[in-house]
Amino acid sequence: MQTTHFTSGEPAVVIxxxxxxxxxxxxxxxxxxxxxxxxxxxxxxxVSIDAWHRSVFDQLADAMLAQLPAPLHTIVDETDVELTAGWERAGFTTRRREWEYVVPTGSGLVLPPQGVTIVPRGSASEGPLRALDRVIRAEVESTVGWQEMPAEVLVRPAGDTIVDPALYAAAAEGDSYVGLVRVVQVTRLPRIGLIAVRADRHRRGIARALLAEVLGSLHARGIPTATAEVNEANPAATALFEGIGARRASSNLELVRHGG
Known part of the structure; x- marks a missing residue:
């Protein structure tokens, strides 16, 4: 256990x-x-800090930054000006913005392209789902990098990011899957946590058909809206969600401190 004493500022605290x-x-x-x-x-x-007093926040930040390796990241609600200012005092700068969308579930049926079948959420076969996960992961790593994926994508020991196959719907073509979407319940509203299609199957309407499937199933259960987070720098995802009537409700900033 490490302890740091601060005697300046109000209130004086021990970290x-x-x-x-x-x-x-x-x-x-x-x-x-x-x-x-x-x-x-x-x-x-x-990193995250929960403190009511500005001086306490700053002292916690100083102690944590001195003991953690750079770079360090944090997420803030863009409307929380005071919290953002606290991290900026600690040397953090904005890396990216994520829009929080409210997505209506009654957007209607969308047929997949010829030769593609949508497998409903909870019915996807685990083997093909995990095989697709590995393909998509490799594609992401070779392009934008896995750091651009949603925060809740968790790696398993074998490099597998499928946490629970029952959360997924999939797009099947032949004996393999070419697209997937995951819906999780992290708050009172379902969240579209991830939607991805193999790079060689882009621009065929697969993502839109997958989204329509899961939104339709939520609508049938009496759930009027879901949520989704979209990176501001991803125009394809922005167009996909805004094309079905999703509206921006808020935004989060990812801040980074590179050290020094």
Whole structure:
């Protein structure tokens, strides 16, 4: 356990590293702030701080940044000006913006291209699904890099990012899958956590048909809307969601600190 004493600023606190990736700010033995670091599948380290007082935030940030390797990342709601300013004081700058979309579920039936069949969510075969996952992962790694994928894409020991096959719908062509979409329930609304199609099957309407399938199934269950996060730098994904009537509700910023 590592402890750092701060005697300047208000309030004066003691910063204690209570675990490998957790810090507490103590004032008179009372926790007045918490910091945490977590590693993403691609190796990036994301940090977060929960503190009401600006001085406590800054002291936690100083202690954490001194003990963690750069680069470091964090996610903030773009409307949270105070939190954003806190990270900027610590040397973080904006890396990218993600739009949060509210997606209507009653967008109607979309037929897949000839020769492609949509396998409903929960019915996809695990073997072809995992094979497609490996293909898409390799394609992403060789182009934009896995750091551009959604945060909830988790790597398994064999390099597999399929957490639960029951969460997926798939697009089948012959004996293999060429596209997939995952729907998760992380809040009160379902989230379109990932939608991906093999690079050699792009621009055929497969992604739109996959999206229509999962949205239609949600609509049939009486769920009027879902959510999705889209990287501002991904015009194809933006066009896909806005083309079915999705609207931007908020935005998040990913900030990065490269050290120094």
């Amino acid at each position: 204690t590293r209570v675990a490998q990736r957790q810090w507490h700010a103590l004032e008179d033995d009372r926790v007045v702030g918490r910091g945490e670091a977590s590693a993403r599948p691609d190796g990036r380290i994301f």
